[in-house]
Amino acid sequence: xxxxxxxxxxxxxxxxxxxxxxxxxxxxxxxxxxxxxxxxxxxxxxxxxxxxxxxxxxxxxxxxxxxxxxxxxxxxxxxxxxxxxxxxxxxxxxxxxxxxxxxxxxxxxxxxxxxxxxxxxxxxxxxxxxxxxxxxxxxxxxxxxxxxxxxxxxxxxxxxxxxxxxxxxxxxxxxxxxxxxxxxxxxxxxxxxxxxxxxxxxxxxxxxxxxxxxxxxxxxxxxxxxxxxxxxxxxxxxxxxxxxxxxxxxxxxxxxxxxxxxxxxxxxxxxxxxxxxxxxxxxxxxxxxxxxxxxxxxxxxxxxxxxxxxxxxxxxxxxxxxxxxxxxxxxxxxxxxxxxxxxxxxxxxxxxxxxxxxxxxxxxxxxxxxxxxxxxxxxxxxxxxxxxxxxxxxxxxxxxxxxxxxxxxxxxxxxxxxxxxxxxxxxxxxxxxxxxxxxxxxxxxxxxxxxxxxxxxxxxxxxxxxxxxxxxxxxxxxxxxxxxxxxxxxxxxxxxxxxxxxxxxxxxxxxxxxxxxxxxxxxxxxxxxxxxxxxxxxxxxxxxxxxxxxxxxxxxxxxxxxxxxxxxxxxxxxxxxxxxxxxxxxxxxxxxxxxxxxxxxxxxxxxxxxxxxxxxxxxxxxxxxxxxxxxxxxx
Numbered sequence: 001x002x003x004x005x006x007x008x009x010x011x012x013x014x015x016x017x018x019x020x021x022x023x024x025x026x027x028x029x030x031x032x033x034x035x036x037x038x039x040x041x042x043x044x045x046x047x048x049x050x051x052x053x054x055x056x057x058x059x060x061x062x063x064x065x066x067x068x069x070x071x072x073x074x075x076x077x078x079x080x081x082x083x084x085x086x087x088x089x090x091x092x093x094x095x096x097x098x099x100x101x102x103x104x105x106x107x108x109x110x111x112x113x114x115x116x117x118x119x120x121x122x123x124x125x126x127x128x129x130x131x132x133x134x135x136x137x138x139x140x141x142x143x144x145x146x147x148x149x150x151x152x153x154x155x156x157x158x159x160x161x162x163x164x165x166x167x168x169x170x171x172x173x174x175x176x177x178x179x180x181x182x183x184x185x186x187x188x189x190x191x192x193x194x195x196x197x198x199x200x201x202x203x204x205x206x207x208x209x210x211x212x213x214x215x216x217x218x219x220x221x222x223x224x225x226x227x228x229x230x231x232x233x234x235x236x237x238x239x240x241x242x243x244x245x246x247x248x249x250x251x252x253x254x255x256x257x258x259x260x261x262x263x264x265x266x267x268x269x270x271x272x273x274x275x276x277x278x279x280x281x282x283x284x285x286x287x288x289x290x291x292x293x294x295x296x297x298x299x300x301x302x303x304x305x306x307x308x309x310x311x312x313x314x315x316x317x318x319x320x321x322x323x324x325x326x327x328x329x330x331x332x333x334x335x336x337x338x339x340x341x342x343x344x345x346x347x348x349x350x351x352x353x354x355x356x357x358x359x360x361x362x363x364x365x366x367x368x369x370x371x372x373x374x375x376x377x378x379x380x381x382x383x384x385x386x387x388x389x390x391x392x393x394x395x396x397x398x399x400x401x402x403x404x405x406x407x408x409x410x411x412x413x414x415x416x417x418x419x420x421x422x423x424x425x426x427x428x429x430x431x432x433x434x435x436x437x438x439x440x441x442x443x444x445x446x447x448x449x450x451x452x453x454x455x456x457x458x459x460x461x462x463x464x465x466x467x468x469x470x471x472x473x474x475x476x477x478x479x480x481x482x483x484x485x486x487x488x489x490x491x492x493x494x495x496x497x498x499x500x501x502x503x504x505x506x507x508x509x510x511x512x513x514x515x516x517x518x519x520x521x522x523x524x525x526x527x528x529x530x531x532x533x534x535x536x537x538x539x540x541x542x543x544x545x546x547x548x549x550x551x552x553x554x555x556x557x558x559x560x561x562x563x564x565x566x567x568x569x570x571x572x573x574x575x576x577x578x579x580x581x582x583x584x585x586x587x588x589x590x591x592x593x594x595x596x597x598x599x600x601x602x603x604x605x606x607x608x609x610x611x612x613x614x615x616x617x618x619x620x621x622x623x624x625x626x627x628x629x630x631x632x633x634x635x
């Protein structure tokens with residue numbers, strides 16, 4: 001025997017020596033490791049409690065704090081988290097759910113490197129100064145970045161390996177770590193610097209097939225979200241920096257959401273407010289004259305009516321800082337004469353859309369735009385350029401007949417006559433009036449003109465994009481296609497049978513780590529987390545009172561038997577009081593809790609608890625598997 005080594009008495013001493021190797025065990029030590037094949041809390045590292053403060057009684061705790069206190073994760077650095085065993089089980093189940101629905105669209109799984117070449121991103125035009133991308137050089141001064149997404153890499157890879165239309169479609173996806181140099185990480189996993197994401201990339205040889213693929217993927221996403229059995233919204237969305245002409249977002253409604261989704265009480269219109277195009281739909285010349293806020297060239301107005309017509313000013317400047325955009329909008333509008341006026345805010349996405357149509361590349365992120373513009377036009381850099389002021393008018397504000405008053409230009413040394421003033425009260429190239437303000441609850445729907453709008457704060461979890469040839473064009477990912485298989489618009493004037501065309505692409509993402517946090521937040525209550533069956537770390541926990549551990553093992557076996565519908569069960573065999581273990585089970589959020597306690601001693605029944613369904617019922621052992629299974633079917 002090794003000097004100083006004392007054998008552990010009891011039934012697990014040999015197991016302990018085999019499992020841990022050479023170690024020092026004292027007579028007071030108790031090895032809790034079991035090898036009987038049952039999932040036990042004593043075999044599983046669940047460091048619950050002790051990290052964050054408990055909430056006030058009856059109040060819902062922050063989801064990120066619950067995930068930490070429940071032993072699912074720990075923060076390593078700002079915006080960077082370690083996933084602990086419970087959290088990893090949730091993540092693994094979510095990934096398996098995604099795998100199932102990706103197989104339904106014929107997608108193959110790949111694993112791309114987290115490193116990407118900066119030159120590739122420069123080629124696609126997405127690597128810009130100030131972008132939230134981690135960049136670095138290796139010892140040979142080769143320039144790399146940590147990929148936040150993989151459009152460039154997958155397009156290059158598939159482009160090199162696919163040359164004929166007969167090799168298409170190609171549908172590949174991965175579930176991998178992504179990186180974003182987030183300036184202000186927040187809300188735990190919802191806005192981190194390192195995150196897990198599923199991205200599916202699809203390649204077709206013509207637009208018709210690509211849109212069929214898009215529809216199939218959108219359907220698969222719908223079925224995936226249906227399986228979680230949590231209400232969600234599917235909203236038309238802006239493609240933004242990704243490019244392309246068609247995109248939809250999948251959202252959970254949440255007070256913490258960073259998006260605002262608009263729906264209509266009459267039509268099926270659901271869209272992200274980022275999609276605002278700046279056009280006042282369903283407003284003609286006669287309607288535009290009604291309720292106009294007339295600006296500063298009218299007499300005094302007092303009381304609530306003054307609020308109803310007061311004009312607000314919102315400003316932004318162009319990327320080159322030479323153009324100042326002044327947006328005049330109604331600060332208040334009367335939706336209902338019996339109600340106080342509704343205060344309005346400018347929708348910066350609408351303004352950006354108008355500016356783009358007017359040939360102005362607007363930078364809405366610049367703070368103090370007037371100061372920045374004034375400083376620029378008086379600098380040497382701006383000499384030889386004629387500064388510009390563009391006044392943009394909402395449809396509820398009467399456009400000035402002369403250049404606006406120059407109150408905002410005080411202190412600028414350049415003469416006002418040297419500034420190019422212009423105005424815009426119609427969308428460039430159309431006869432549409434302008435809508436500069438954000439949609440409010442109860443506004444008339446701009447799409448159908450009949451229903452009333454409802455606004456939802458929401459968290460985006462999935463996004464589908466039809467990219468077209470946005471990346472395949474610039475990265476030369478092309479295939480040879482028989483002209484007979486091309487859309488008429490894609491055929492060249494050449495008489496040759498075969499034609500080289502860029503592949504039509506789609507990109508479809510799901511935020512895996514974001515979804516874990518969003519689901520936790522959506523279903524949590526004052527007692528703790530509350531997972532849906534599809535991604536719960538375990539479906540059922542069996543909690544025995546002291547002295548009933550052997551009976552609990554039999555109940556565990558009944559629930560996991562192949563003779564019944566085998567369930568994902570864990571046994572809480574820790575040497576703790578029943579009340580403590582039940583509180584821990586509520587915190588962790590197991591969908592169903594089976595209590596082996598007084599009922600078993602008195603009448604051989606088990607108490608089955610399900611918080612989400614508000615069930616607390618005594619059930620006989622022979623009826624237990626079917627009863628528990630029926631509860632889980634609803635979760």
